[in-house]
Amino acid sequence: MxxxxxxxxxxxxxxxxxxxxxxxxxxxxxxxxxxxxxxxxxxxxxxxxxxxxxxxxxxxxxxxxxxxxxxxxxxxxxxxxxxxxxxxxxxxxxxVNLRPIRARGIDMVVVRENVEGEYSEIGGRLGRGTPDELAVQESVFTRKGVGRVAAYAFALAGRRRGLLTSATKSNGIVHTMPFWDEIVAEHAAAHPAVRWEQEHVDALAAKFVLDPGRFDVVVASNLFGDILSDLAAAVAGSIxxxxxxxxxxxxxxxxxxxxxxxxxxxxxxxxxxxxxxxxxxxxxxxxxxxxxxxxxxxxxxxxxxxxxxxxxxxxxxxxxxxxxxxxxx
CATH class of the missing domain: 3.40.718.10 (Isopropylmalate Dehydrogenase)
Structure with a gap:
């Protein structure tokens, strides 16, 4: 060995x-x-x-x-x-930040993009300590970054129950989330055996609580994946x-x-x-x-x-x- x-x-x-x-x-x-x-x-x-x-x-x-x-x-x-x-x-x-959740009839895996997205280092603060102080934090989504985590998630779903759910918020976030959706859809075409859906993250959070057993693999951006995986663990019993x-x-x-x-x-x-x-x-x-x-x-x-x-x-x-x-x- x-x-x-x-x-x-x-x-x-x-x-x-x-x-x-x-x-x-x-x-x-x-x-x-x-x-x-x-x-x-x-x-x-x-x-x-x-x-x-x-x-x-x-x-x-x-x-x-x-x-x-x-x-x-x-x-x-x-x-x-x-x-x-x-x-x-x-x-x-x-x-890839992989977070499996298995308990109480739940068997899902959250695949979280782990190195870009909302947790970028781009941004800063101006006017510190003044009434006009402001903070700017930029999200960074790249074709390579989204594509590789989507490819991993589809392949994983293919080895499990064959269902992938993509977390999005493209009804409110006008640039990065439609970009995310487009790339996930491109990778879906390469995995015809995997059924897939996309859910707005707020509705998805509610469904995690109401019907967590329906989910198999969930792929999400850095921020969304962080929140959803903690929620799923809590629903299963304990973070x-x-x-x-x-x-x-x-x-x-x-x-x-x-x-x-x-x-x-x-x-x-x-x-x-x-x-x-x-x-x-x-x-x-x-x-x-x-x-x-x-x-x-x-x-x-x-x-x-x-x-x-x-x-x-x-x-x-x-x-x-x-x-x-x-x-x-």
């Missing part, structure tokens, strides 16, 4: 508690070596940056990256995220349990895997954080590395464990949950 070299970034808060749990699970089903990086808000306070200037170069030769959580109450979110998470996503062209993958499908760069939950400073250090999201993210990593049998074993064990942490009304600690899961493995 090939030994895979994994970069670990525990990050902040409960990230330092759930990532060790995910590592123990990985070691139970595969052969891995690890290099851990202390990149975090603590490092920001200590050294003035979330990660060093050569951070991407240090990660470049790893097979994958496993991230715990990012954020601290004393650090503005745009500082922590733009200092670590977003540079990795963009520097390594992890243009704290959801995994995600930041994929470079061409494998020119390492992909990064992370739980959707944040650093949860309110429970950090108490030993009660639920590691399901981190372990589920490790499952996505196993699948990405071609270790499908190992991924299946972990998924089966997760479905059978009776341990419940306090967030789900139980009393199990992080350690107890992990130990019971390992006993099933």
């Amino acid at each position: 090939t030994k895979h070299h994994i970069a670990l970034i525990p990050g902040d808060g409960i990230g330092t508690e759930v990532l060790p749990a995910a590592r123990r699970v990985l070691d139970a089903v595969g052969d891995f070596s690890y290099q851990e990086f202390d990149w975090s808000c603590e490092r920001l306070a200590r050294e003035g940056a979330m990660m060093p200037p050569d951070g991407l170069a240090r990660l470049r030769d790893h097979d994958a990256i496993l991230l715990g959580a990012v954020g601290a109450p004393a650090v503005p979110d745009h500082v922590s995220l733009w200092g670590l998470l977003i540079p990795i996503r963009r520097g390594f062209q992890q243009y 704290g349990l959801a995994p995600s993958a930041n994929l470079n499908p061409e494998r020119a760069f390492p992909s990064m895997f992370e739980p959707v939950h944040g650093s949860a400073p309110d429970i950090a250090g108490q030993g009660v954080a639920n590691p399901t999201g981190a372990i589920g993210s490790a499952v996505l990593m196993l699948e990405h590395l071609g270790l499908d049998e190992a991924a299946r074993r972990v998924t089966d064990a997760l479905s059978k464990t009776s341990a419940r942490t306090p967030d789900l009304g139980g009393s199990a600690t992080t350690e107890e949950f992990t130990s019971r899961l390992l006993s099933l493995l």
Whole structure:
């Protein structure tokens, strides 16, 4: 069996508690070596940056990256995220943010465009502190960027139930969303076996709540995908349990895997954080590395464990949950 070299970034808060749990699970089903990086808000306070200037170069030769959580109450979110998470996503062209949601009769995947769209760096502020102060934020949609995420989503739908839903808002956003719609339609023609539809994002959000079981693959821009995937996870039971993958499908760069939950400073250090999201993210990593049998074993064990942490009304600690899961493995 090939030994895979994994970069670990525990990050902040409960990230330092759930990532060790995910590592123990990985070691139970595969052969891995690890290099851990202390990149975090603590490092920001200590050294003035979330990660060093050569951070991407240090990660470049790893097979994958496993991230715990990012954020601290004393650090503005745009500082922590733009200092670590977003540079990795963009520097390594992890243009697919994959968020599967499986629970309560729901089995959908949100495919979020991950490196452009509404989350661009283009813009600025004028007249700071004056009554006429203004802020401008530009969205950036490229044919390449929309096309490649649409192609990925259609191919994924073809391997699943054959239904793709495209999130749009072309009735109100006059340039970027019609552009998005046109490119999605072009890719639909290349996948005749996939049924597809487009939904305005506000109506789609309502249908996520009212009838989530009807959806299979949902493809969306950076902002819309971010919101919809969190909503879907909450509808399925808890955003704290959801995994995600930041994929470079061409494998020119390492992909990064992370739980959707944040650093949860309110429970950090108490030993009660639920590691399901981190372990589920490790499952996505196993699948990405071609270790499908190992991924299946972990998924089966997760479905059978009776341990419940306090967030789900139980009393199990992080350690107890992990130990019971390992006993099933």
